[in-house]
Amino acid sequence: MASDDVKLIGAWASPYVMRPRIALNLKGVEYEFLEEKFGSKSELLLKSNPVYKKIPVLLHGGKPICESLIIVQYIDEAWSGHSILPSDPYHRAVARFWGHYIDDKWFPALTGISRAPTDEAKKEAIEQVFAGLKFLEEVLEKSGAGKPFFGGDTIGYIDIALGCNLGWLRATEKLSGLTYLDESKTPLLVCWAEKFSAHEAVKCVMPETDKLVEFAQMLKAKFSAPPSK
Protein backbone atom coordinates (compact mmCIF):
# COMPACT_ATOMS: atom_id res chain seq x y z
CA MET A 1 0.00 0.00 0.00
CA ALA A 2 1.36 3.43 -0.89
CA SER A 3 2.29 5.96 1.73
CA ASP A 4 -0.47 6.89 4.17
CA ASP A 5 0.04 10.52 3.28
CA VAL A 6 -3.42 11.87 2.43
CA LYS A 7 -4.12 15.41 1.31
CA LEU A 8 -7.30 16.97 -0.04
CA ILE A 9 -7.27 20.18 -2.07
CA GLY A 10 -10.58 22.00 -1.67
CA ALA A 11 -12.57 24.98 -0.45
CA TRP A 12 -15.12 25.44 2.33
CA ALA A 13 -18.05 26.44 0.15
CA SER A 14 -17.80 23.70 -2.45
CA PRO A 15 -20.41 20.92 -2.26
CA TYR A 16 -18.14 18.70 -4.36
CA VAL A 17 -15.30 19.05 -1.87
CA MET A 18 -17.64 17.94 0.92
CA ARG A 19 -18.06 14.57 -0.71
CA PRO A 20 -14.54 13.17 -0.26
CA ARG A 21 -14.35 14.83 3.19
CA ILE A 22 -17.42 12.91 4.33
CA ALA A 23 -16.02 9.70 2.80
CA LEU A 24 -12.66 10.13 4.56
CA ASN A 25 -14.45 10.87 7.84
CA LEU A 26 -16.58 7.74 7.48
CA LYS A 27 -13.45 5.67 6.96
CA GLY A 28 -11.68 7.37 9.86
CA VAL A 29 -8.83 8.46 7.60
CA GLU A 30 -6.71 11.40 8.73
CA TYR A 31 -5.93 13.93 6.04
CA GLU A 32 -4.49 17.36 5.50
CA PHE A 33 -6.99 19.84 4.07
CA LEU A 34 -5.40 22.30 1.70
CA GLU A 35 -7.78 25.20 1.30
CA GLU A 36 -7.67 27.02 -2.02
CA LYS A 37 -7.92 30.80 -1.88
CA PHE A 38 -11.00 32.09 -3.69
CA GLY A 39 -10.08 33.73 -6.97
CA SER A 40 -6.76 31.96 -7.52
CA LYS A 41 -5.54 28.43 -8.14
CA SER A 42 -2.49 27.03 -6.40
CA GLU A 43 0.49 25.52 -8.23
CA LEU A 44 -0.30 22.20 -6.59
CA LEU A 45 -3.87 22.24 -7.89
CA LEU A 46 -2.80 23.11 -11.42
CA LYS A 47 -0.17 20.39 -11.33
CA SER A 48 -2.48 17.76 -9.82
CA ASN A 49 -5.48 18.43 -12.06
CA PRO A 50 -4.11 19.85 -15.30
CA VAL A 51 -7.14 18.73 -17.31
CA TYR A 52 -9.86 20.52 -15.33
CA LYS A 53 -7.90 22.63 -12.83
CA LYS A 54 -10.77 22.11 -10.38
CA ILE A 55 -11.27 21.05 -6.79
CA PRO A 56 -11.57 18.61 -5.11
CA VAL A 57 -8.34 16.71 -5.73
CA LEU A 58 -7.28 13.88 -3.44
CA LEU A 59 -3.56 13.25 -3.16
CA HIS A 60 -2.80 9.79 -1.82
CA GLY A 61 0.90 9.12 -1.45
CA GLY A 62 1.36 11.99 -3.89
CA LYS A 63 -0.88 10.44 -6.58
CA PRO A 64 -3.79 12.67 -7.63
CA ILE A 65 -7.38 11.53 -7.99
CA CYS A 66 -9.91 13.98 -9.46
CA GLU A 67 -13.71 14.29 -9.79
CA SER A 68 -15.63 14.14 -6.52
CA LEU A 69 -17.66 10.96 -7.02
CA ILE A 70 -14.65 9.19 -8.51
CA ILE A 71 -12.68 10.20 -5.41
CA VAL A 72 -15.47 8.86 -3.17
CA GLN A 73 -15.36 5.50 -4.97
CA TYR A 74 -11.58 5.45 -4.70
CA ILE A 75 -11.76 6.13 -0.96
CA ASP A 76 -14.27 3.30 -0.59
CA GLU A 77 -11.97 0.90 -2.43
CA ALA A 78 -8.61 2.00 -1.00
CA TRP A 79 -9.61 1.89 2.67
CA SER A 80 -11.50 -0.79 4.57
CA GLY A 81 -14.04 -0.08 7.27
CA HIS A 82 -17.38 1.62 6.64
CA SER A 83 -18.73 0.55 3.25
CA ILE A 84 -19.88 3.52 1.20
CA LEU A 85 -21.15 1.66 -1.84
CA PRO A 86 -23.45 -1.35 -1.43
CA SER A 87 -21.86 -4.79 -1.74
CA ASP A 88 -24.37 -6.10 -4.28
CA PRO A 89 -23.46 -5.23 -7.93
CA TYR A 90 -27.02 -4.22 -8.86
CA HIS A 91 -27.45 -1.86 -5.93
CA ARG A 92 -23.99 -0.48 -6.59
CA ALA A 93 -24.99 0.27 -10.16
CA VAL A 94 -28.23 1.91 -9.02
CA ALA A 95 -26.23 4.10 -6.61
CA ARG A 96 -23.84 5.10 -9.40
CA PHE A 97 -26.80 5.88 -11.66
CA TRP A 98 -28.22 8.30 -9.10
CA GLY A 99 -24.79 9.90 -8.69
CA HIS A 100 -24.80 10.61 -12.43
CA TYR A 101 -28.39 11.84 -12.36
CA ILE A 102 -27.70 14.23 -9.48
CA ASP A 103 -24.62 15.68 -11.20
CA ASP A 104 -25.74 15.62 -14.84
CA LYS A 105 -29.42 16.54 -14.49
CA TRP A 106 -30.54 17.62 -11.04
CA PHE A 107 -27.78 19.98 -9.88
CA PRO A 108 -27.52 21.79 -13.26
CA ALA A 109 -31.29 22.35 -13.06
CA LEU A 110 -30.87 23.83 -9.55
CA THR A 111 -28.11 26.22 -10.57
CA GLY A 112 -29.99 26.84 -13.82
CA ILE A 113 -32.86 28.48 -11.96
CA SER A 114 -30.98 31.67 -11.15
CA ARG A 115 -29.26 31.62 -14.56
CA ALA A 116 -32.43 31.10 -16.59
CA PRO A 117 -32.68 33.74 -19.34
CA THR A 118 -36.48 33.60 -19.59
CA ASP A 119 -39.39 32.95 -17.25
CA GLU A 120 -40.22 29.87 -19.28
CA ALA A 121 -36.71 28.46 -18.82
CA LYS A 122 -36.85 29.30 -15.11
CA LYS A 123 -40.16 27.48 -14.72
CA GLU A 124 -38.74 24.44 -16.51
CA ALA A 125 -35.65 24.36 -14.31
CA ILE A 126 -37.75 24.60 -11.14
CA GLU A 127 -39.98 21.78 -12.38
CA GLN A 128 -36.95 19.61 -13.05
CA VAL A 129 -35.62 20.24 -9.53
CA PHE A 130 -38.93 19.18 -8.00
CA ALA A 131 -39.24 16.19 -10.33
CA GLY A 132 -35.77 15.05 -9.32
CA LEU A 133 -36.58 15.38 -5.63
CA LYS A 134 -39.73 13.35 -6.16
CA PHE A 135 -37.71 10.56 -7.84
CA LEU A 136 -35.24 10.61 -4.98
CA GLU A 137 -38.05 10.50 -2.42
CA GLU A 138 -39.25 7.29 -4.12
CA VAL A 139 -35.74 5.84 -4.06
CA LEU A 140 -35.48 6.59 -0.34
CA GLU A 141 -38.87 5.05 0.26
CA LYS A 142 -38.02 1.85 -1.64
CA SER A 143 -34.49 1.33 -0.37
CA GLY A 144 -35.26 2.73 3.05
CA ALA A 145 -38.04 0.57 4.44
CA GLY A 146 -38.09 2.97 7.35
CA LYS A 147 -34.33 3.44 7.40
CA PRO A 148 -32.97 6.96 7.85
CA PHE A 149 -30.50 7.01 4.93
CA PHE A 150 -30.31 5.94 1.28
CA GLY A 151 -27.53 3.64 2.49
CA GLY A 152 -29.84 2.12 5.10
CA ASP A 153 -28.82 2.54 8.74
CA THR A 154 -25.65 4.35 7.70
CA ILE A 155 -24.63 6.97 5.17
CA GLY A 156 -23.90 5.62 1.70
CA TYR A 157 -23.01 6.83 -1.77
CA ILE A 158 -26.34 8.40 -2.71
CA ASP A 159 -26.54 10.15 0.67
CA ILE A 160 -23.13 11.71 0.00
CA ALA A 161 -23.89 12.57 -3.65
CA LEU A 162 -27.14 14.33 -2.78
CA GLY A 163 -26.45 15.52 0.75
CA CYS A 164 -23.45 17.63 -0.15
CA ASN A 165 -25.87 19.98 -1.96
CA LEU A 166 -27.98 20.69 1.13
CA GLY A 167 -26.00 23.77 2.13
CA TRP A 168 -26.56 25.43 -1.25
CA LEU A 169 -30.12 24.17 -1.43
CA ARG A 170 -30.94 25.93 1.84
CA ALA A 171 -29.04 29.05 0.74
CA THR A 172 -31.01 29.07 -2.53
CA GLU A 173 -34.26 28.73 -0.56
CA LYS A 174 -33.31 31.76 1.50
CA LEU A 175 -32.31 33.80 -1.52
CA SER A 176 -35.29 32.88 -3.70
CA GLY A 177 -38.05 32.42 -1.13
CA LEU A 178 -38.94 29.06 -2.70
CA THR A 179 -39.00 25.93 -0.54
CA TYR A 180 -37.49 22.92 -2.29
CA LEU A 181 -37.49 20.45 0.59
CA ASP A 182 -41.17 20.59 1.33
CA GLU A 183 -42.66 18.31 3.98
CA SER A 184 -45.94 18.10 2.08
CA LYS A 185 -44.16 16.95 -1.10
CA THR A 186 -41.12 14.96 0.04
CA PRO A 187 -41.50 14.20 3.75
CA LEU A 188 -38.88 11.45 3.82
CA LEU A 189 -36.27 13.73 2.25
CA VAL A 190 -36.98 16.48 4.79
CA CYS A 191 -36.35 14.02 7.60
CA TRP A 192 -33.32 12.62 5.82
CA ALA A 193 -31.83 16.09 5.31
CA GLU A 194 -31.89 16.76 9.03
CA LYS A 195 -30.34 13.43 9.96
CA PHE A 196 -27.69 13.70 7.27
CA SER A 197 -26.67 17.22 8.29
CA ALA A 198 -26.41 16.15 11.93
CA HIS A 199 -24.27 13.09 11.23
CA GLU A 200 -20.83 12.97 12.83
CA ALA A 201 -19.05 12.66 9.51
CA VAL A 202 -20.99 15.51 7.95
CA LYS A 203 -21.69 18.29 10.43
CA CYS A 204 -18.07 19.41 10.70
CA VAL A 205 -17.77 19.90 6.95
CA MET A 206 -21.24 21.24 6.08
CA PRO A 207 -20.94 24.99 5.44
CA GLU A 208 -23.35 27.26 7.33
CA THR A 209 -26.29 28.40 5.25
CA ASP A 210 -25.86 32.07 6.23
CA LYS A 211 -22.21 32.02 5.21
CA LEU A 212 -23.22 30.57 1.83
CA VAL A 213 -25.89 33.25 1.38
CA GLU A 214 -23.25 35.90 2.10
CA PHE A 215 -20.86 34.22 -0.33
CA ALA A 216 -23.52 34.04 -3.06
CA GLN A 217 -24.34 37.72 -2.60
CA MET A 218 -20.66 38.57 -2.84
CA LEU A 219 -20.34 36.53 -6.04
CA LYS A 220 -23.40 38.19 -7.53
CA ALA A 221 -22.09 41.67 -6.77
CA LYS A 222 -18.70 40.81 -8.17
CA PHE A 223 -19.94 39.29 -11.42
CA SER A 224 -23.15 41.10 -12.13
CA ALA A 225 -23.25 42.99 -15.42
CA PRO A 226 -25.43 46.06 -15.89
CA PRO A 227 -29.03 44.93 -16.43
CA SER A 228 -30.03 44.38 -20.05
CA LYS A 229 -33.46 43.56 -21.44
Next chain:
Amino acid sequence: MGEKGVKLFGTWASPFSLRVELALKLKGVEYEFMDEDLQNKSQELLHYNPITKKIPVLVHNGKPLAESTVIVEYVDEAWPNGYRIMPQDPFEKAQARFWAHFIEDKCLKAVFPVYTSTGEELNKAVKEAQETLKALEKALEGKKFFGGETIGYLDIVAGWMPYLIRMTEELAGVTVVDAGTLPLLNAWFDDFLDVDVVKSSLPPKDKLYAFNRARREKLQSGQKAH
Protein backbone atom coordinates in the same frame (compact mmCIF):
# COMPACT_ATOMS: atom_id res chain seq x y z
CA MET B 1 -40.61 -11.40 -10.60
CA GLY B 2 -40.14 -14.54 -12.62
CA GLU B 3 -38.44 -12.71 -15.48
CA LYS B 4 -35.06 -14.24 -16.29
CA GLY B 5 -32.32 -13.40 -18.74
CA VAL B 6 -30.75 -10.27 -20.17
CA LYS B 7 -32.46 -7.68 -22.34
CA LEU B 8 -30.75 -4.65 -23.81
CA PHE B 9 -32.76 -1.68 -25.07
CA GLY B 10 -30.76 0.31 -27.62
CA THR B 11 -30.62 1.30 -31.25
CA TRP B 12 -28.62 -0.09 -34.15
CA ALA B 13 -26.84 3.27 -34.56
CA SER B 14 -26.25 4.20 -30.93
CA PRO B 15 -22.64 4.21 -29.75
CA PHE B 16 -24.00 4.13 -26.18
CA SER B 17 -25.85 0.84 -26.50
CA LEU B 18 -22.83 -0.44 -28.45
CA ARG B 19 -20.74 0.02 -25.28
CA VAL B 20 -23.01 -2.35 -23.42
CA GLU B 21 -23.03 -4.86 -26.30
CA LEU B 22 -19.23 -4.93 -26.30
CA ALA B 23 -19.17 -5.57 -22.56
CA LEU B 24 -21.77 -8.36 -22.77
CA LYS B 25 -20.01 -10.02 -25.69
CA LEU B 26 -16.62 -9.88 -23.96
CA LYS B 27 -18.22 -11.71 -21.03
CA GLY B 28 -19.93 -14.20 -23.33
CA VAL B 29 -23.35 -13.22 -22.00
CA GLU B 30 -26.40 -14.01 -24.15
CA TYR B 31 -28.85 -11.15 -24.46
CA GLU B 32 -31.92 -10.05 -26.36
CA PHE B 33 -31.45 -6.77 -28.22
CA MET B 34 -34.52 -4.53 -28.36
CA ASP B 35 -33.97 -2.08 -31.22
CA GLU B 36 -35.87 1.06 -30.26
CA ASP B 37 -37.35 3.73 -32.50
CA LEU B 38 -36.32 6.87 -30.59
CA GLN B 39 -39.15 8.89 -32.18
CA ASN B 40 -41.61 6.33 -30.87
CA LYS B 41 -40.23 4.76 -27.70
CA SER B 42 -41.72 1.46 -26.56
CA GLN B 43 -43.88 1.20 -23.46
CA GLU B 44 -41.41 -1.33 -22.14
CA LEU B 45 -38.49 1.10 -22.34
CA LEU B 46 -40.46 3.86 -20.65
CA HIS B 47 -41.52 1.41 -17.95
CA TYR B 48 -37.92 0.37 -17.27
CA ASN B 49 -36.46 3.87 -17.43
CA PRO B 50 -39.08 6.42 -16.40
CA ILE B 51 -36.34 8.72 -15.06
CA THR B 52 -34.40 9.69 -18.18
CA LYS B 53 -36.40 7.65 -20.74
CA LYS B 54 -33.16 7.05 -22.65
CA ILE B 55 -31.34 4.08 -24.08
CA PRO B 56 -29.37 2.04 -23.33
CA VAL B 57 -31.25 0.21 -20.62
CA LEU B 58 -30.11 -3.21 -19.46
CA VAL B 59 -32.66 -5.45 -17.81
CA HIS B 60 -31.10 -8.35 -15.93
CA ASN B 61 -33.57 -10.83 -14.47
CA GLY B 62 -36.21 -8.11 -14.53
CA LYS B 63 -34.06 -5.47 -12.84
CA PRO B 64 -33.36 -2.39 -14.99
CA LEU B 65 -30.26 -0.22 -15.20
CA ALA B 66 -29.59 2.93 -17.21
CA GLU B 67 -26.50 5.03 -18.08
CA SER B 68 -24.08 3.22 -20.38
CA THR B 69 -20.88 3.69 -18.35
CA VAL B 70 -22.69 2.50 -15.21
CA ILE B 71 -24.03 -0.52 -17.07
CA VAL B 72 -20.56 -1.47 -18.35
CA GLU B 73 -19.19 -1.49 -14.78
CA TYR B 74 -22.20 -3.51 -13.70
CA VAL B 75 -21.61 -6.12 -16.42
CA ASP B 76 -18.05 -6.51 -15.19
CA GLU B 77 -19.19 -7.01 -11.59
CA ALA B 78 -22.28 -9.14 -12.25
CA TRP B 79 -20.29 -11.63 -14.31
CA PRO B 80 -17.04 -11.61 -12.34
CA ASN B 81 -15.50 -14.66 -14.01
CA GLY B 82 -14.06 -14.45 -17.46
CA TYR B 83 -12.92 -11.30 -19.21
CA ARG B 84 -11.76 -8.44 -16.97
CA ILE B 85 -13.19 -5.10 -18.06
CA MET B 86 -12.26 -2.80 -15.15
CA PRO B 87 -8.69 -2.44 -13.86
CA GLN B 88 -8.08 -4.17 -10.53
CA ASP B 89 -6.09 -1.50 -8.73
CA PRO B 90 -8.19 1.30 -7.13
CA PHE B 91 -5.93 4.05 -8.48
CA GLU B 92 -6.02 2.57 -12.01
CA LYS B 93 -9.81 2.32 -11.70
CA ALA B 94 -10.02 5.96 -10.66
CA GLN B 95 -7.90 6.94 -13.67
CA ALA B 96 -10.11 4.96 -16.05
CA ARG B 97 -13.27 6.49 -14.57
CA PHE B 98 -11.74 9.97 -14.78
CA TRP B 99 -10.96 9.64 -18.49
CA ALA B 100 -14.38 8.12 -19.12
CA HIS B 101 -15.88 11.21 -17.48
CA PHE B 102 -13.64 13.43 -19.64
CA ILE B 103 -14.80 11.62 -22.77
CA GLU B 104 -18.48 12.06 -21.84
CA ASP B 105 -18.01 15.62 -20.64
CA LYS B 106 -15.69 17.08 -23.28
CA CYS B 107 -14.92 14.81 -26.23
CA LEU B 108 -18.46 14.29 -27.52
CA LYS B 109 -19.09 18.03 -27.37
CA ALA B 110 -15.78 18.73 -29.11
CA VAL B 111 -16.43 16.39 -32.04
CA PHE B 112 -20.07 17.29 -32.70
CA PRO B 113 -19.27 20.73 -34.20
CA VAL B 114 -16.94 18.99 -36.69
CA TYR B 115 -19.95 16.91 -37.71
CA THR B 116 -22.27 19.90 -38.16
CA SER B 117 -20.07 22.81 -39.29
CA THR B 118 -18.93 24.01 -42.69
CA GLY B 119 -16.33 26.48 -43.97
CA GLU B 120 -14.34 28.55 -41.49
CA GLU B 121 -16.45 27.24 -38.60
CA LEU B 122 -15.42 23.72 -39.57
CA ASN B 123 -11.69 24.55 -39.55
CA LYS B 124 -12.06 26.09 -36.11
CA ALA B 125 -14.03 23.04 -34.90
CA VAL B 126 -11.33 20.65 -36.13
CA LYS B 127 -8.60 22.54 -34.25
CA GLU B 128 -10.64 22.63 -31.04
CA ALA B 129 -11.45 18.92 -31.33
CA GLN B 130 -7.77 18.12 -31.77
CA GLU B 131 -6.87 20.15 -28.69
CA THR B 132 -9.44 18.29 -26.59
CA LEU B 133 -8.43 14.86 -27.91
CA LYS B 134 -4.76 15.60 -27.28
CA ALA B 135 -5.41 15.51 -23.52
CA LEU B 136 -6.81 12.00 -23.84
CA GLU B 137 -3.56 10.71 -25.34
CA LYS B 138 -2.06 10.87 -21.85
CA ALA B 139 -4.11 7.78 -20.99
CA LEU B 140 -2.58 5.84 -23.89
CA GLU B 141 1.08 6.54 -23.18
CA GLY B 142 3.14 3.35 -23.26
CA LYS B 143 0.12 1.20 -24.01
CA LYS B 144 -1.51 -0.43 -27.04
CA PHE B 145 -5.02 -0.03 -25.62
CA PHE B 146 -6.34 2.16 -22.78
CA GLY B 147 -6.75 -1.15 -20.93
CA GLY B 148 -3.16 -2.25 -21.62
CA GLU B 149 -2.56 -5.31 -23.76
CA THR B 150 -6.27 -5.94 -24.25
CA ILE B 151 -9.32 -3.66 -24.42
CA GLY B 152 -10.95 -2.62 -21.17
CA TYR B 153 -13.45 -0.17 -19.73
CA LEU B 154 -11.93 2.98 -21.19
CA ASP B 155 -11.52 1.45 -24.65
CA ILE B 156 -15.21 0.56 -24.53
CA VAL B 157 -16.22 4.05 -23.42
CA ALA B 158 -13.99 5.66 -26.08
CA GLY B 159 -15.11 3.08 -28.65
CA TRP B 160 -17.36 5.48 -30.58
CA MET B 161 -14.35 7.54 -31.64
CA PRO B 162 -12.58 5.27 -34.10
CA TYR B 163 -15.60 4.66 -36.30
CA LEU B 164 -17.60 7.85 -35.76
CA ILE B 165 -14.67 10.26 -36.04
CA ARG B 166 -13.46 8.50 -39.19
CA MET B 167 -16.99 8.74 -40.56
CA THR B 168 -17.22 12.43 -39.62
CA GLU B 169 -13.87 13.07 -41.32
CA GLU B 170 -15.17 11.48 -44.51
CA LEU B 171 -18.53 13.26 -44.49
CA ALA B 172 -17.04 16.67 -43.64
CA GLY B 173 -13.95 16.25 -45.82
CA VAL B 174 -11.45 16.96 -43.03
CA THR B 175 -8.79 15.16 -41.03
CA VAL B 176 -9.01 15.27 -37.26
CA VAL B 177 -6.93 12.31 -36.13
CA ASP B 178 -3.80 11.22 -37.99
CA ALA B 179 -0.24 10.14 -37.31
CA GLY B 180 0.96 13.75 -37.41
CA THR B 181 -1.58 15.39 -35.10
CA LEU B 182 -2.60 12.63 -32.69
CA PRO B 183 -0.24 9.67 -33.21
CA LEU B 184 -1.24 7.65 -30.15
CA LEU B 185 -4.95 8.00 -30.79
CA ASN B 186 -4.42 7.32 -34.49
CA ALA B 187 -2.68 4.02 -33.75
CA TRP B 188 -5.33 3.13 -31.17
CA PHE B 189 -8.10 3.75 -33.72
CA ASP B 190 -6.59 1.09 -35.99
CA ASP B 191 -5.88 -1.37 -33.17
CA PHE B 192 -9.35 -1.00 -31.70
CA LEU B 193 -11.11 -1.49 -35.02
CA ASP B 194 -9.06 -4.64 -35.52
CA VAL B 195 -10.37 -6.33 -32.37
CA ASP B 196 -12.71 -9.20 -33.28
CA VAL B 197 -15.55 -8.34 -30.93
CA VAL B 198 -15.50 -4.75 -32.21
CA LYS B 199 -15.52 -5.82 -35.86
CA SER B 200 -18.53 -8.04 -35.28
CA SER B 201 -20.44 -5.41 -33.33
CA LEU B 202 -20.11 -2.19 -35.33
CA PRO B 203 -23.23 -0.97 -37.11
CA PRO B 204 -23.23 -1.72 -40.88
CA LYS B 205 -21.06 0.95 -42.55
CA ASP B 206 -23.32 1.74 -45.53
CA LYS B 207 -26.40 2.08 -43.37
CA LEU B 208 -24.54 4.23 -40.82
CA TYR B 209 -23.06 6.56 -43.43
CA ALA B 210 -26.37 6.95 -45.27
CA PHE B 211 -28.17 7.71 -42.00
CA ASN B 212 -25.55 10.26 -40.95
CA ARG B 213 -25.27 11.85 -44.39
CA ALA B 214 -29.00 12.56 -44.25
CA ARG B 215 -28.90 13.71 -40.62
CA ARG B 216 -25.99 16.03 -41.26
CA GLU B 217 -27.70 17.62 -44.24
CA LYS B 218 -30.83 18.18 -42.18
CA LEU B 219 -28.86 19.79 -39.34
CA GLN B 220 -26.90 22.03 -41.72
CA SER B 221 -29.96 23.17 -43.65
CA GLY B 222 -31.57 23.90 -40.31
CA GLN B 223 -28.57 26.08 -39.40
CA LYS B 224 -28.67 27.97 -42.71
CA ALA B 225 -32.31 28.80 -42.07
CA HIS B 226 -31.26 30.97 -39.09
